[in-house]
Amino acid sequence: MLGAIERYIKQAIVDRNAMVSSSALVAGKHSCFxxxxxYVQAHI
Amino acid sequence: MIRGSxxxxxxWVNEVQEALHSSSDMVQFxxxxxxxxxxxxxxxxxxxxxxxxxxxxxxxxxxxxxxxRYITTIVRDSGGNALASVTxxxxxxxxxxxxxxxxxxxxxxxxxxxxxxxxxxxxxxxxAVAVLQLFLSSPKSTLRLAAMRALSSxxxxxxxxxxxxxxxxxxxxxxxxxxxxxxxxxTLLKTxxxxxxxxxxxxxxxxxxxxADEFKIVVVTAIRELxxxxxLKHRVLVGFLANFLREEGGFDFKKAIVDAIIALMCxxxxxxxxxxxxxxxxxxxxxxxxxxxxxxxxxxIVGPTTIAPARYIRFVYNRVILENAAVRAAAITTLxxxxxxxxxxxxxxxxxxxxxxxxxxxxxxxxxxxALRLLGENILDDGPGNGEVELSQRPFxxxxxxxxxxxxxxxxxxxHLLLEPLPISFAQLSVALKxxxxxxxxxxxxxxxxxxxxxxxxxxRPSSQSAVCIGGVPSA
Numbered sequence: 001m002l003g004a005i006e007r008y009i010k011q012a013i014v015d016r017n018a019m020v021s022s023s024a025l026v027a028g029k030h031s032c033f034x035x036x037x038x039y040v041q042a043h044i
Numbered sequence: 045m046i047r048g049s050x051x052x053x054x055x056w057v058n059e060v061q062e063a064l065h066s067s068s069d070m071v072q073f074x075x076x077x078x079x080x081x082x083x084x085x086x087x088x089x090x091x092x093x094x095x096x097x098x099x100x101x102x103x104x105x106x107x108x109x110x111x112x113r114y115i116t117t118i119v120r121d122s123g124g125n126a127l128a129s130v131t132x133x134x135x136x137x138x139x140x141x142x143x144x145x146x147x148x149x150x151x152x153x154x155x156x157x158x159x160x161x162x163x164x165x166x167x168x169x170x171x172a173v174a175v176l177q178l179f180l181s182s183p184k185s186t187l188r189l190a191a192m193r194a195l196s197s198x199x200x201x202x203x204x205x206x207x208x209x210x211x212x213x214x215x216x217x218x219x220x221x222x223x224x225x226x227x228x229x230x231t232l233l234k235t236x237x238x239x240x241x242x243x244x245x246x247x248x249x250x251x252x253x254x255x256a257d258e259f260k261i262v263v264v265t266a267i268r269e270l271x272x273x274x275x276l277k278h279r280v281l282v283g284f285l286a287n288f289l290r291e292e293g294g295f296d297f298k299k300a301i302v303d304a305i306i307a308l309m310c311x312x313x314x315x316x317x318x319x320x321x322x323x324x325x326x327x328x329x330x331x332x333x334x335x336x337x338x339x340x341x342x343x344x345i346v347g348p349t350t351i352a353p354a355r356y357i358r359f360v361y362n363r364v365i366l367e368n369a370a371v372r373a374a375a376i377t378t379l380x381x382x383x384x385x386x387x388x389x390x391x392x393x394x395x396x397x398x399x400x401x402x403x404x405x406x407x408x409x410x411x412x413x414x415a416l417r418l419l420g421e422n423i424l425d426d427g428p429g430n431g432e433v434e435l436s437q438r439p440f441x442x443x444x445x446x447x448x449x450x451x452x453x454x455x456x457x458x459x460h461l462l463l464e465p466l467p468i469s470f471a472q473l474s475v476a477l478k479x480x481x482x483x484x485x486x487x488x489x490x491x492x493x494x495x496x497x498x499x500x501x502x503x504x505r506p507s508s509q510s511a512v513c514i515g516g517v518p519s520a
Contacts, residue, residue: 013062014059022068025071025077026074028053
């Protein structure tokens with residue numbers, strides 16, 4: 001599933017529009033699910 | 045959202061790197077945080093990334109804040125004397141540079157990071173503290189609070205670094221925001237010199253009525269530490285704590301004060317008499333059973349060693365007349381301790397104890413019986429009818445009496461025996477007393493809930509029985 005849309009997300013990351021680009025990056029963050037714990041620790 | 049596929053995301057590194065150099069602040073921030081997450085298991089890659097970015101390619105304040113946090117993590121993880129290494133030095137320089145950033149958030153983040161760096165020297169803290177000092181006089185209360193918080197955490201480890209902010213902090217005591225004022229007070233208590241204590245105390249006393257209990261506890265803890273630092277000021281400080289005791293407050297607040305006073309009593313022996321008196325006055329009007337019993341126990345231990353032990357008897361006996369069963373029981377034990385330690389008081393205390401033989405509570409009666417018995421009094425003298433009722437009503441009390449009488453010790457040696465080994469036996473008794481206090485707390489709960497009163501009663505009995513057994517050992 002992710003593989004199919006990967007191309008579009010990659011494109012979106014380098015999009016010129018800041019909103020699009022940020023959304024794609026945040027989407028990437030969310031899909032790093034197993035890394036979330038580390039994220040929380042790094043931000044406290 | 046798509047979850048649990050970090051491998052796919054890892055392939056996006058190039059795109060994310062590109063986004064990191066985007067012109068938008070927001071994109072930079074998101075790109076940096078994603079890049080960190082992708083690489084976070086690879087320490088080398090992270091430190092490379094951070095080193096590259098510290099050379100000044102990011103403009104976004106938020107991304108800079110994030111970068112500062114990552115730097116702190118790296119420095120902290122490298123452990124030991126972090127600043128001595130090359131990377132540590134570079135990190136420090138970057139943080140110092142960030143102190144001159146135009147965004148306040150970055151400045152604060154950098155100052156906080158500097159303050160929290162492990163093994164930082166006091167002279168290296170200078171720039172960070174100077175920046176925070178500027179924040180203290182900022183019109184924005186968020187900035188004031190943030191700076192105050194950072195400074196108060198610095199003050200714990202290195203009070204001398206914060207001293208130059210004292211003037212600014214003193215003006216913050218009058219701040220509208222109570223949190224800021226509390227931080228200012230507690231920090232000042234840590235950094236203040238001995239000469240400023242009196243002035244500070246005056247300021248605090250007007251301020252204490254306006255803040256919530258949690259803040260008061262913080263202040264009490266700070267005062268306790270201050271008193272340990274300047275033992276000569278104990279009169280002012282303990283008097284101050286005693287004043288708080290008389291005012292309104294919840295259990296946690298009162299407990300914090302009592303704990304502080306007791307801790308100071310142990311360390312500074314000059315405060316013993318006056319503190320004990322303050323505590324006695326407190327239990328005259330104390331609504332918390334746990335605190336009353338704790339103090340009564342303490343009075344029992346410390347009271348007999350003071351110059352005029354007799355004056356404490358009044359306080360303790362008032363508890364027997366006025367309070368609930370748990371406190372009455374504790375007061376009985378305390379009276380017994382006085383009588384055991386001070387032969388001169390024995391006769392008068394026995395009269396007082398005798399009145400509790402007809403108390404409505406089992407535990408109180410038991411303790412009074414035991415105490416009188418240990419003091420060598422003949423309980424049955426009290427009146428034949430009463431004695432018999434007591435014996436038949438309470439098989440366990442009867443056992444105790446029997447155990448005592450089978451000891452068949454002459455009365456005179458028993459008294460003599462009691463005076464010597466009693467401190468030991470009462471120390472053991474106090475363990476049993478504590479046990480009872482725990483049980484007493486539970487009992488209150490159970491009664492309030494009107495549930496399972498029976499197991500609690502079962503629980504109380506063994507503990508009081510053990511108290512009797514322990515007390516009975518020396519005479520047997």
